[in-house]
Amino acid sequence: MTSQPPSGPDGTVSDRLESTSIRSRQTATIRVCCVGFDGAERGIPAELRDCEGDTELTVRTVESSAAVLESLAAVDCVVTEADLGETTGLDLLRSIRDRDPKFPVLMLTGAGSEALASRAISAGITDYVPRGDGTENAVDVSDRIEAAVDQYRSELDARRTYAALETAQEGISLLDENGKFTYVNQVYADNYGYDREEMLGRHWEILYPADETDQVHEEILPEVHEEGHWRGQTTGLRADGTTFPEQHSLTEIEDGGLVCVVRDISERKERKRDLELFRTLLDHSTDSVFVFDPETGTPLDVNDTACRELGYSREELLDRSVIDFEAEFTGRDDWRSFVDDLRADGQTTFDGVHRRRDGATFPVEVNATYVELDRGYVLSMARDVTERRRRERQLRESEQRYRTLAEYFPNGIVTLFDHDLEYTLAAGRGFDDIPVEPADLEGANFYDVWPAATADGLVPAVLGTLEGEERSVELSYAGREWILHAVPITDERGDVFAGMTMAQDITERKEYQRRLEETIDRLEESNERLEQFAYAASHDLQEPLRMVSSYLQLIERRYADAFDEDGEEFLAYAIDGADRMREMIDALLTYSRVETRGEPLAAVDLDAVIADVREDLRLPIAESDAEVTVDSLPRVRGDSSQLRQVFQNLLSNAIEYSGDEPPRVHVSAERESADAASAARGSGRWIVSISDEGLGIDPEDQERIFEVFERLHSRGEYDGTGIGLALCQRIVERHDGEIRVDSTPGEGATFSVVLPAVDDA
Structure with missing residues (x-):
């Protein structure tokens, strides 16, 4: 809470009500209109004028009820006789009650008029006075008039006060001496989110957070009791638990209670924060911002950037003129002419030159706008365009x-x-x-x-x-x-x-590319037909070859004794040739089926593949006393069955072509370097290498060994069809990979198979 000096008469509703009460007390004269009494300025009218008391009575006499009604707004009380000749006092009373149900009306009648008095009371007479003689009767009437008018005025003041409380823009409440609500207006209840009725009888502490409550008891209420009033800012607590800032005034009244006036200042606080934020943003703008007086060219406001760019403090810059730092204007006439044009156009942009405090200049782009608010302003934004x-x-x-x-x-x-x-x-x-x-x-x-x-x-x-x-x-x-x-x-x-x-x-290049693609398409079609032919030929050759082999074996079994040594040798050559032909046809058939009989590519664990290959080659490994070591291998994208063929062929070759020493074979893997080519392939690739210490391969033969039916050694030296490495290459190419060899004769060889990695992300 923050304390502020109490407001004057214009500050709060309580101040205004106080001034209203003062004006009421200052009105001490009672204006009385008497009707009847024979229209004479004697009797009761005259006696009332002569009565001495605290309140002065001004008395006028009229002859008819119509005259009373005409002058009703100019008097404070009507005194009437029961019988008015053309009408009665009761009829006049009813007419007055139609206009103002509470207006003071007294009726004088003679003795024995109890029935008339009863009817007058039922009609709403303010007071009924039996007619008497002498001064005592006039004093009694005067006292009753004063009492009736005082009560009417008090009730009128109360109604006005209540209307003021109910229609005030502030929230207003009354507290008794125990701090409990005896009255709250609608605005007050709305501020805190309660119904008016549920607040009555409750203590004011429900409307404040605990720490504020302590401050009210310890600081604010003692000041109210000592000074009679307090005004400042507090934090209100709504029924839903939310809080809001409020302007708050407290005034102590005679019975020890308090008049509380509050105003929700959330919007004002928000506007203040918005203005502070706007000012901060303005000061952090990279552009210099100026607000000029159109008449004099004097800066009315500038942001921090303008001060920094020109080398002045804010106070120094506000004491300058636009002519001091904008070279575009050589005098006040130039400035006034510019403002006249700007006022007509509303906005303009121009290239200017700003002059710093030290005399240095720099180019700027200036956007100027004429703004009409409470008065005219020139808003200018200048950007340093040196760069x-x-x-x-x-x-x-x-x-x-x-x-x-x-x-x-x-x-x-x-x-x-x-x-x-x-x-x-x-x-x-x-x-x-x-x-x-x-x-x-x-x-x-x-x-x-x-x-x-x-x-x-x-x-x-x-x-x-x-x-x-x-x-x-x-x-x-x-x-x-x-x-x-x-x-x-x-x-x-x-x-x-x-x-x-x-x-x-690239028209010609595109045409060449189109023709090249057509050629590739034709080649692919031709290759496909060749593959189909190779498959059909190899498949169809199986049957006659089986027949030749069968009959050669039959001749060997039945007529072996009929052959001499040369005949047996020729027969052995024939059977061996048939066997080799069958192996070559089987290999060619496998080669032609790489694309058509392969499984869809999926994640393959190479550790498992190599383990299966070693199991398949367990016998030749044992017979050759081979040492096969394997590093941890990755997962790749491939056909597990075909990759098993590849690595079985490579591992078998490494064992077979080891020379005179026991084979030493090592299987390893490394990630391909992340160059632009491999990055373009997505997850990258793995290089799996099979290294041996065997015979090695001459560099001139390292390309030829991947061709179909190409052999580097005679069949007498090593068995084989000459299609194994060609098959490996075909399978690896199906995997979008590569196979290559690095070898020096007599020092062994390393076959590297490059395969696509699996994205495990």
Whole structure:
């Protein structure tokens, strides 16, 4: 809570009510209208004038009830006789009650008029006075008049006070001496989120947080009891538990109770915060902001940036004139002329020059606006464009260099453009092939030059360039095919100040590429037919070959004794040739089925694959006393069955071609380096290597060994069909991989299989 001095008569409702009560007490005269009494200025009317008392009575006499009704607004009380001749006092009473149910009316009658008195009371008479003689009767009437008017005035003041309380914009409540609510108006109840009725009889402590309650008891209430009033800010607690800031005043009344007046100032606090935020943002703006007096050119307000840019403190700058720091204005006449034009146009932008306190100048771009509020103001925002001017100068210088190069750019077009997408340079021999001249581009905006369809294709590249990105896009224009490269132009700090495009005519290249793709398609079709032929041929050759082999074996069993030594040798050659032919046909059949009989590629655990291969080769490993070591291997994307064929072939070769020493074979894996090529393939690749210390392979033979039916050794030296490595290569290529060998004769060989990695993310 914060304390403030109490307000004056204009500050709170309680102040206004107090002044109203003062005005009421100052009205001490009672104006009496008497009707009847024969219209004479004697009797009761005269006696009332002569009565002495605390209140002065001014008495007037009228002759008719109509005259009473006409003067009713100018009097405070009516005294009437029961019989008024043309009417009665009761009829007059009813007419007055129709206008004001509480207006003081006294009736005088003679003795024995109890029935009349009863009817008068029923009709709402204020008081009934029996007529008497002498001064005592007049004093009695005077006292009753004064009592009736005082009561009427008190009730009227109460009604006015209640109306003021109910219609006040502030929340108002009354507390008894125990701090409990005896009255709250609707605004007060709404402020705290309660119904009016539920607040009555409850203690004020329900409306404040615990820490505020302690402060009220310890600081505020003692001040109220000592000074009679207190005014400040407190924190109100709503029924739903939320809080709000409030302006609060307390006034102590005679019975020890309190008048409480509160106003919710949440919006005012929010406006204050918004203004403070706006000021902070304004001071942190990179632009200098000024508010000028249109008549004198004196700054009325400036932000921190303006002070910093010009080298003045805020106080010093506010004591200057626009002429002191804006070189555009050489005198007050220049300023007044500028303001006249600005007042007519509303807003303008111009290039100016600001002068610092030390005399140095710098270029600025100024945006000025004339604002009419309680008076006229000139709002000016100035941006330091020193860097922009430097870049523009650099651009002009570089444009000349680029122009020289661009004019000789073969088979293409070069352009430069700024951040507004306005072309500053266009050249190149490619303009000979399109319906646009370099002069049509230079000085024109990007969107004004190209057709909508062409512009839509270029926009991402052009805008991306100004953001520092390099882009390429292919498009068709003027019956030609083009590839456009867009690159940013930067200064020595790396800031982009322009963009450049280089468009090359690739019509002939595209045509060549189309023909090449057609050729590839034809080759693929031819390869497919060859594969089908190889499969059919190898499959169809199986049957006659089986027949030849069967009959040769039958001859060997039945007629072996009929052959001499040469015949037996010839028969053995024939059987061996048939066996080798069957092996080659089986190998060729397997080779042709790599694409057609393979399983879909999936994640494969190479540790498990190599374990199966070692189990398959358990016998040759044992017979050759081979040592096979295996590192931890990765998961790859592949066909598990085909990869098993690959590694079984490679591991078997490593054991077979080991030379005279026991085979020593090592299987390892490493991740392929993340160069641009491998990054483009997504998850990257693994290189699995099978290394041995065997015979090795001559560099001249390292390509030939992957061809079908190619052998480096005779069958007398080593068995085999000559198709194993060709099959490995075919399988690896199906996996989008590679297979290669690194070997030196006599020092062993390393076969490396490159396979796609599995993305485990």
